[in-house]
Amino acid sequence: MSLFFIVALPFFGALLPGLMNSAGRSACAGVTFTVSLAAFFGLLTNLPSVLAGEMVTARVDWMPSLGLNFTLMLDGLGFFFAFLILGIGLLIIAYARHYLSRSDNMGEFFTYLLLFQGAMVGIVLSDNILLLLVFWELTSLSSFLLIGYWKHLPEGRQGARMALAVTGMGGLAMIGGMLILGQIAGSYDLSVILQNRDLIQADPLYVPALILILLGCFTKSAQFPFHFWLPHAMAAPTPVSAYLHSATMVKAGIFLMARMWPVLSGTPEWFMIVTTAGLVTMVLGAVIALFKHDLKALLAFSTVSHLGLITMLLGTGTAFGAMAAVFHILNHATFKAALFMSAGIIDHEAHTRDIRRLGGLRTLMPVTFVIATLAALSMAGIPLLNGFLSKEMMLEETTHTVSFGAPWLVPVMATVGSLFSAAYCFRLIGHVFLGPVRDDYPARPHDPGAGMWLPPAILVVLVVVIGIAPFLAEPFVKLVTASLLGIEGEVPKAYFKIWHGLVPALFMSIIATVGGLLVLAIFHPALRVWETTPRPEAKVIFEAIVETAAHLARRLILGLHNGAFTRYAVIGSIAIIAAGFHAWSTGTVAAPTRAPQAAGPVPTAGWLMLVVATVGLVVMHRNRFLSLILIGIVGLMVSIGFVFLSAPDLAMTQFTVEVVTIILLLLALNFLPKRTPVESSVLRRVRDAGVAVAGGLATFGLAYHYLLRGAVTAPISEFHLANSYKGGGGTNVVNVILVDFRGFDTYGEIIVLGIAALLIYALTETLLNGPVRARLLNREPDEVRAGDMHPMMMVVLTRVIMPVVLMVGFYIFLRGHNEPGGGFIAGLIVSIAVVMQYMASGFAWTSARLKYPYHGVIGAGVLVAGFTGIGSWFVGKPFLTSDFTYVRIPPFEKFELATAALFDLGVFLSVVGAVMLSLESFSRLARRAQVPDSEHPMDIDPSREDPAIEGAGSIREGV
Template sequence: MSLFFIVALPFFGALLPGLMNAAGRSATAGITFTVSLAAFIGLLTNLPTVLAGDVVMARVDWMPVLGLNFTLMLDGLGFFFALLILGIGLLIIAYGRHYLSREDNMGQFFTYLLLFQGAMVGIVLSDNILLLLIFWELTSLSSFLLIGYWKHLPEGRQGARMALTVTGMGGLAMIGGMLILGQIVGSYDLSVILQNRDLIQADPLYVPALILILLGCFTKSAQFPFHFWLPHAMAAPTPVSAYLHSATMVKAGIFLMARMWPVLSGTTEWVVIVTTAGLITMVIGAVIALYKHDLKALLAFSTVSHLGLITMLLGTGTAFGAMAAMFHILNHATFKAALFMSAGIIDHEAHTRDIRRLGGLRKLMPITFVIATIAALSMAGIPFLNGFLSKEMMLEEATHTTLFGIPWLVPALATFGSLFSAAYCFRLIGHVFFGPVRGDYPAKPHDPPAGLWLPPSILVVLVVVIGVAPFLAEPFVKLVTASVLGDVADVPKAYFKIWHGLVPALFMSVAAVIGGLVLLAVFNPALRLWDAAPRPDAKVIFEAIVESVAKAAQAVILPLHNGAFSRYAAIGAVAIIAAGYHAWSTGTVGPATREMQAAGPVAIAGWAMLAAATVGLVFMHRNRLLSLILIGIVGLMVSIGFVFFSAPDLAMTQFTVEVVTIILLLLALNFLPKTTPVESTVLRRVRDTAVAIAGGLATFGLAYHYLLRDAVTTPISEFHLANSYKGGGGTNVVNVILVDFRGFDTYGEIIVLGIAALLIYALTETLLSGPVRARLLNRLPDQPRAGDMHPMMMVVLTRVIMPVVLMVGFYIFLRGHNEPGGGFIAGLIVSIGVVMQYMASGFSWASARLKYPYHGVIGAGVLVAGLTGIGSWFVGKPFLTSDFTYVRIPPFEKFELATAALFDVGVFLAVVGAVMLSLESFSRLARRAHTPDTDHPMDIDPSRDLAPEGAGSAKEGV
């Protein structure tokens, strides 16, 4: 299967669990399992190629200019991790089906899980480091969702936030490191970067890049001092902990260190930083784990410790260390996932994870006991289990590692860590399963159904098989190691076997196990000592830092952002004017190239009316109805100006829009106060006047200079004029631009218009379902109502006019391609025609006769326009390519048929729908507020009033 499918399957599959949610829990889990299984099988189909030592590549250029390409690569290392992610993922899905309760939203859970799975697979298969970074961030985000899955638990939310903060910041650092790396090499492809070890290590920016990348790896893999987030992430449901925090996500940092091993390792900086961090993490994690009473916390710190171990092995920079690391990743994934699942089973059945409240489960939960014990013994490093083998290799490597010039430091600390590691494993077995059966468990523990214990037992079988017959795993681990090492070193010859002879590692191992047993024997005094010792609590420190950062941000933002819109507007206006002034005073103005045209008396009269109306509006704006009239005059003058300056289409649009805007504002003024009180101080008005005059002068200067000069480069308008008829089949160039040349823009604009109308509708719905509804019902009109709200004259007139208006709209629409007109204007005209019916006979009368809801009209318009555009795909042309032809049907004259006209139908419908939906929403508010509307077209109807009682309604709707 192509690598693209393997990565894409979980992402696309993530849509399915949500859809299947209604079909039941088994169906949801089943579909998730199927998706994962398909990806898993797809991965396995590539096994022969990988086993042959080849690298599978898949490449699509995405943004070649930025060096960001969708390049995937599958080699031994990638295959190993992908196998872990998908394989353990399958077990986790099966386990999760039985773990989650009925109250949990399973579709949501599996959607998150598949998103995470896809992101993880993406990381390990990426060949491009920028692509890798994208997947890296995706794992942080999806793990945030998974950790916080139980939204009702504050621990879950806090843990999720902490994990996201820490790994997110690490991710930011890593972006910096990766960009530096890409700059050094000149390519963002991993396969190229991995070839340039000498170039990278010689570069002065090597150390910053190394530190930044390691920051990303350490935060993700919970290395000291960033280890604190992992235990808090344990608030997640156990399947998540088992999957993310033992087998996969925390290994992402380790994966990246392994991936970058050929180019980054081997230098002193690498050895010192990585080995030290790993060693400290290993020891601290193991020590803390021993004293944790929560089973999952114990396992979490043990995971931290083991991740430290693997990091340390990678840090030594030797081929043997890398091999041991790879082997331990495999072993850790098997026994730790099994342990997490066992902890989940205990939690699920006994309703507690507190070790102090458990004990004696050996007799009550025999199956769980066997699974958990084998896995824990493997973790402790007992022979014939896989943990023993890799731990031996680790100790062997430790004896050869010197840090800070002290030869005994690393072996001693490694033994110390192993000792504690053995101790907490023994504690887990001893304190949970052995001891007397108690009578005070929160719930009666018993073994779970097979769905819960089968997945971990499969892993435990692996633990034993690898432990007894390590030669089975050897070729695979060596294959993976080979791809980690690249060309830098050869795969070590050492064989995987249980008995190496009396080597130092064996003595260290024996010392650790015996020491672990001794420590468990003196556990209670040790615990008292530990509890008495002061320790920093990472969560408190973290919360304090977050709190102080939030406080600092508030201290900056709140004074600036004080909710005073008029202040923002003033600052914005002044800033823009200042920027313009700066440009004006530093730039140069070219000489005027155009003659000023003479202005006739008509133009001057129009100008004077516009100026007078604007000035009047400013001075009389407190009388709101008057200001509406004045702004109508302004709009009218602007429309006439458009006619005067050769823009008939614009004039028609402006004029019709003016009508609907005024109706809209009148509807709003029905509720708003009719006057504006005097509130601002004189000083403030002077200030605002100054800002306004400055702004006005600025735009005047700009427009004036602009109008007297020609464009610096030739405008593209000539092209439109020349091709309008030839290419678009229409002589009205403006309309051809709208529906043809720039049809895609228009398409976007009708969608925006539709969204605006839907927004208004949604706001109305919200208002009418909230407290405003009651307020509207109780509202008394603040002005006297007309006695005859639906006067007969108006009803009759609008009915008579309606067909005429529709005809005019139709005519305007049809002629639009060749004469001024078109979909926009026709839509507005028809809307006005319909609005008149509302005005004459009232909302309920009109809406009772409404056949098509306006949402549908908007949708139909967008759909018609979109389908017209798609139609051109069928003839192999790009979206919205238009075509036209001339036909002649006797007895008519020859006329034109253009696909652009179909597109214009879409525009027309969208405009009608949007305008009507907005106005209708406003009147719905009014409908709530007043006395019930009648169902009759007019209030006083002589024919109805003369008719006998009860027969009047028969006339309704005539």
């Protein structure tokens, strides 16, 4: 199966559990299991190639310009991890089916689980480090959802937040490290990076890259000093703990260290950082684990300790250490998942996982006892179980490792770690299962159904089989080690066997086991000492840091962002003016190249009107109706200026937009106060005037400057002018640019316009459904109402004029390609025709005659334009390639048919829909506020004898 499918299956499969939720819990788990199983089999189909030492790859270029490609590869190491993720995933799914109670939303759980699974598989199969980072972050997010699955538990939420904060920060650091690495190697493909060891290690940026990447690995794999999040993540449901914290998420950091091993390891920096962190984590985790009373907390710290062990082995930088690490990853995944599931069983059946309240479960839960004991003994490193083998290899490796110049340091530390490790394993067995049967369990413990004990049992079988017959696992481990070491490394010859003779490792093992038993014997006095020693509490420190950071952020943000819009506007204006002034004063100014054109009396008169209206608007802005009229004059003058300056299309657009804008503002002003009160001090007004004058002078200077100078390079519009008729089939170049040359821009713009209109509609709906509704209903009009709401003269006039206006709109639309006009302008004209009906005959009357809702009109417009664009695909041309032809149908003249006209139709429809939807939304507010208007278009109508209401039921809301 293609690698793409293996990665994609869990992601797509994640949609299914939610859908199957109502089909029952078994169906939900079943479909999840099937998805995982399919991915698992897909992985297995690639096994022969992997065994043959080939590298399976799959590649799709995603963003080649960024070096980000969807490249997957499968080698021994990737196969090993993917096998663990999918294989243990299957067991976890089966287990979770029986673990989750009826009140848990199973679909949600399995959706998160599959998302997580897909992200994990993505990490281990990525061949591109940027892609790997994407999956890396996805695991952080999906694990956040999984850990916080029990949203009602504060511990769950806190634990999830802490895990996300720590691993997310590590992920950020790692992005930096990976980018540096990619820059050094010149490629973001792992296969390339892995072959550039010397280049990378010689680079001065090697150490920063190493530290950043290790930060990512250490946070993810809970290495000291980032180990504290893992125990808090135990608030998750046990299947999550078993999955994330035995086999998968915490192994992601380990995986990455292993993956990067060929290029990053072997330097003193790598050795110092990785070995030390691993060693400290291993000992610290083991000691803390011994004194934990919560079964899952004990296992969590033991996981921390074992991850430290693996990290330390990778840190040694030797081939034997790497092989031991691989073997221990396998062994740890088997026994730790089994132990977590056993802990879950105990919690599920005894309703507690506090070790102090347990004991004597041996006879009550014999099956669980066998499973947990075998797994725990393996973890303790007892012979004939798999944990023993890899622990021996680890101890063997430490005897050759010299740290801080002391050959005894690492072996002694490793022995101490193993000693405590053995001690907590024995405690787990001794204090939970052995001892007398008690009579105060919160619930009567008993063995669960096979659905719950079978998954851990399968793992324990593996524990025993590998432990007794290590040669079975040997070829596989060596294969994985070979791919970990890369092309240059050589797999050690050492055989996996139980008896190596009287080697130092054996004595260290014996010391650890015997010492572990001794520690357990003095456990209670030791516990008292432990409890009286003060220790730094990681959670308190973490929360203090978070609180401090939040406090600083709040002070910074509230100081800068205090909700005073005017302040931002002042700061923004001054900053822009200052930047412009700086550019002006430091740049060079060329001499004018264009002679100023003389201005006749008419333009001067128009200019004067514009200036007077603007100044009047500023001076008299407190009278809001007057200011509306004045701004109308400004808009009118701007339109006339467009006509004068050879821009007929602009003039028509500006003019029609002006009409609808004023109507819109009038509709709003209906509700707003009619006067603006005097609030700002004189000083403040002087300040604002100063800023305004400075801004005005700046734009004046800039505009005047370039109006007198020609373009520096030939404008691209020369191309448009030259090709408008030949290529676009139209003589109105502006329209051809809109619907043809820059059609994609226009397409985006009509979509934006549609979104704006829908936003207005949505806001109106929200207002009308909220408390504003009541306020509107009780609102008293603040102006005297006109007695004649729908004057007969106006009704008659608008009806007569309607077809004429529509005809004009139609004409403007049709001629748009060759003469000033087009979809935008026609759309505005038609909108005005409709608005006139609303104004004259009333909302209800017009809405009742409305055939299509405006949303639909917008949608149709965007679709028509879009399908016109897509149409060019069918002839093998890019999106929105236009075509035209001339046809002649007697008796008409020859005329042109262009696909651009179809596109313009889309523009037309979108504009009509958007403008009408906006205005209609405003009117709906007004309708709520006042007495519903009568169904009759005219208040006084001589032809209507009977004032009875007719057909009231047929009136529809205009939505």
